Amino acid sequence: MDLKDIDLNLLVVFNELLMERRVSAVAEKLGLTQPAVSNALARLRRLLGDDLFLRTSRGMEPTEYASQLAEPIGYALGTIRSTLNRRSEFDPLTSDRKFTVGMTDIGEIYFLPGLMDALARQAPGVTVSTVRNTAINLRDEMEAGHVDLAVGLLPQLKSGFFQRRLFQQRYVCMFRADHPRFGDALSVAQFAGADHVVVISPGTGHARMDETIERKGIQRKVRLTVPHFVAVGHILSNSDMIATVPERYAMQCAKPFGLRYVPHPVALPEVGINIFWHAKVHKEPANQWLRGVVFELFGGGA
Incomplete structure (x- = not known):
């Protein structure tokens, strides 16, 4: 197939369908009518000889061929967009980026x-x-x-x-400053016997820490699980529970919530935080x- 046979706008519609998975959402995002999006998809199907997307209860699911095209087309469109929008220099003082x-x-x-x-x-x-x-x-x-x-x-x-390394992150135990049982240090036995609040965050470094604790055979008394860290400071400041948290998070939360943190009694690996x-x-x-x-x-x- 020759590039002259491809309308770039068809690839834009293809890329947005990969992101949105719904014709209506793509039409709204691109400022087109739904029939126009459907027509663009039909043209691309004829050109490429593949269904590309199949209607399911979850939306428009890409075929295997469409999935193979996703990364190179996304990269190519991003490169074109970046090149067209590029400035010879960036002035932060005047930019509204x-x-x-x-x-x-x-x-x-x-x-x-x-x-x-x-x-x-x-x-x-x-x-x-x-x-x-x-x-x-x-x-x-x-x-x-x-x-x-x-x-x-x-x-x-x-x-x-x-990527570039920003810092190494270690994990600590955090609890309220006037906790009746814990002071400047925490033993493994104290850690295992405490009531815990645990943040469930799959696919993150914190999830790896939870897995490490389990592999070491330490059974925590988990009283509460939450999907994020936002409420942990409030929870610890008003209870006797403890939490395993990243040290830099603890540094930000200790003073505002009346908490303290100590080295973790379980040998946990440090993780690298990158940009x-x-x-x-x-x-x-x-x-x-x-x-x-x-x-x-x-x-x-x-």
Whole structure:
């Protein structure tokens, strides 16, 4: 097939269908009618000789061939978009750029206060939005140019991505400062006998810590499980429960919630917290600038 036979707009519709999985959502996003989207899909099906998407109860599911096309087409469209929108330089003082950053709720608690303070001084017109690493297909969204940076422990971002280490993260035990049974240290026996609040966060570094504790044969008395860290400070400050949390999260929460944290009695591995970006924005001035700000604020720590 010759490239002259392909209308680039058809590939744009294809890429959006991969993201949205519904004709109505793609039509709204691209400012088209639903018949126009359906017509574009029909043309692409004829050109490529494949159904590409099948209607199911979950929406438009890609065929095996469409899944094979997803990454190269997404990369190509992202490269074209990045090239057309590229500026020879980026001036943070005058820019009104909106950045989207992938991070967990812990990331929002730890990174955003310092980052937004720096942006208020260096780039007053720049805005930031965050997305949960576990709530979207982060790899696809970064390849498509919808997410500029991601921060965390993200082993799925390998081929096609750059990364830079910010710091090593260790885990600690946290509980209220006036806890009746625990002081400056915690034994394994005390840890096992305590009532625990546990954050269930699949696909994250914290999930790996929970798995390590279980592999060591330590049975915790789990009184409460929650899907995120946002409420943990409030919960611990009003109970005798304890929690295994990242140290930098504990640093942010200890004083505001009247908590304290001690070294973890279980030998847990440290995890590396990195900043990630896609290869196609490696030389993009605005992305380079934001990466530099993040590393200057948070990088280089052990």
